[in-house]
Amino acid sequence: MKTIVVIGGGITGLSTMHYIAQQNIDAKLILIEGNQELGGKIRSQQIGEFIMETGADSIVARHPGVLDLVHEVQFEDELVYNATGISYIHTNNELHAIPAGSTFGIPMSEESLMASTLLTAEEKQRVLQDAEIPNDRFTKESSIGEFLEYFLGEGIVHKQIAPVLAGVYSGNLYELSVASTLPYLVDYKNNYGSIMAGFKAHREQFEKAADKKFISFQKGMSDFIYHIEKSLTQVEFKKGINVTAIAQADARYTIALSNGEAVEADIIVLAVPNETVKHLLVKEELAPHFEQFTNGSALTLYAGFHVSDSVLPADGTGFIVSHNSDLLCNASTWTSRKWAHTSANGNLLVRLFYKDSNPRYEELVAMSDEQLTEIALQDIKLSLNIEDKPIVINITKWINKMPRYDLAHRDALQAVEQKMTEYYPNVLLAGCSYYGVGIGACIQNGRVIAGKALALI
Structure with a gap:
């Protein structure tokens, strides 16, 4: 045997x-x-009324095999889907909605592009020039940062796309390949003449995936x-x-x-x-x-409050931090809003992320838990105007444990x-x-x- x-x-x-x-x-x-x-x-902890995912907080539902596995182990009854809502980018100390109809900050239509409050009129026109620029140099092994900037312009990449993509793939866009991030973008450019035209041709596929993208479980x-x-x-x-x-x-x-x-x-x-x-x-x-093969690092911190999460911006589920912000975190998920099952009484649960791309990361990683907590509470105050003392704090340090797919x-x-x-x-x-x-x-x-x-x- x-x-x-x-x-x-x-x-x-x-x-x-x-x-x-x-x-x-x-x-x-x-x-x-x-x-x-x-x-x-994958690590869940329950403290009081809150469920906290100190590692991955969800699974992309449309990924091949995900729902098959849930079905095969007969666990469908425990499935929960994320609440849909607006994701924001925090820049110039304001929250700007990532426009509807965009994927990883990349507009899939002119309507989505024009709805952006992050870009100037000139930067929006630069995106539209993509249709006039032939692809005579980029492949799926090219840097995705260089690819996007060449066709869409520096403005949208730095202000709207980079904060989102870097948050997902834990790396510098200029050191990540198209193949390891969004490989279909090269096909869209080559086959349809522009990235936006490629998205339009596959619009139905993306619209189906737009709502309830992620799954988790009741406990x-x-x-x-x-x-x-x-x-x-x-x-x-x-x-x-x-x-x-x-x-x-x-x-x-x-x-x-x-x-x-x-x-x-x-x-x-x-x-x-x-x-x-x-x-x-x-x-x-x-x-x-x-x-x-390289790895990245991150610190994550949950803060739970005896405050209703109705204090959050309407329909919001979190934000990513861009340039010109006084916040020290790289991103924040409003967990109790996005995942109702994580807060038994509907109270506010917030998760903040501090990644090694942060200019002050070395300082942050050397801090005590008490010092990190003070930093996080200041970020919550600045971004959400909440000054209440938390009833729960949970800190997790993922040091050199987040794979990076560089070139x-x-x-x-x-x-x-x-x-x-x-x-x-x-x-x-x-x-x-x-x-x-x-x-x-x-x-x-x-x-x-x-x-x-x-x-x-």
């Missing part, structure tokens, strides 16, 4: 094991996770993880145990564990961060490529994949360090990797 071992109990590892177990193969299935609880970057995201775990009755879980080494032994592998045990495996899936992978796969031929990522991944088959046959890489950020991408990657693992049986 073959043994398949998945190392890493985040959503990628669990999805991989789910799709392997679904086939009812004659194999021993083992999942090893260093923490006592599964979930990786928090971690409840979904617990439910997947419970469904995997044929899997042996080893939790709270780290893998210390992987050694080849003929056609099999020996996995050394921190508790002194060893596990023999025929097939291994490494659904762990790149930092962990490079310490387990020690062939020197792989090391230079693993070094090219070197694609080449590094191709090189690693080629050399893995030579030096570590039957060992598969998985997860967000390599194959896409976001829970939806991780679920889809788990399904793909499960197929590859099954093909090796």
Whole structure:
């Protein structure tokens, strides 16, 4: 009997094991996770009346495989969708609505462009010049910042698009490729003559996705993880145990564990961060490529108040901070407005993000929790005019744990994949360090990797 071992109990590892177990193969299935609880970057905490997601707060509903997995583990009854509303950009110490009919701040129509209060008349006209500029230089491997600025102009990129995209992809737009962010934009430009014309041609697709884009669960995201775990009755879980080494032994592998045990495996899936992978796969031929995968950092802080969230701007769900703002945070989600289930009594719950792109990040990361709290409360006062004392504060520090897909990522991944088959046959890489950020991408990657693992049986 073959043994398949998945190392890493985040959503990628669990999805991989789910799709392997679904086939009812004659194999021993083992999942090893260093923490006592599964979930990786999915972590829910309930304090008093509030549910706080200290990692990812939701899943993109339209991503392939997401709702399929929810259905397959019979968890539909717990689904909740986000409340739709206006997202803002905070600039010049004012909140400006991101225009309806835009995607990541990119206008999909002239009406959306003209509705922007962030751009001058000249900057709006510059966007419309896109239709007159041929694409004779950009591919999907080009910098998305350079691509957008060349066709749409500096004004809209800096004022409206960069704050949104940088918030999603945790990086500098000029160091991120089109392929790793919005690959369809090159196709739109090449096939329709302008980015906006491409959006118009696919308008129905985007309109369907405009409302209720995200899902979560009544008791928090971690409840979904617990439910997947419970469904995997044929899997042996080893939790709270780290893998210390992987050694080849003929056609099999020996996995050394921190508790002194060893596990023999025929097939291994490494659904762990790149930092962990490079310490387990020690062939020197792989090391230079693993070094090219980079990570970002962020601090997140929740503040819960004994104040009704009706004090928020009407229909608002949060904001992203642009230039010329006195706020120190990079973004804020008005969680109780966006996710009603997170506040049992309808009181205000706010989440603030401080990313390593912040000019004062090094100062912020060195602060005590008390100092960070004071900074956050000042940001809440300046942005929402709320001076009440919070009844709950929750701080999480994600240091070097947020994968960045810079321009070197694609080449590094191709090189690693080629050399893995030579030096570590039957060992598969998985997860967000390599194959896409976001829970939806991780679920889809788990399904793909499960197929590859099954093909090796």
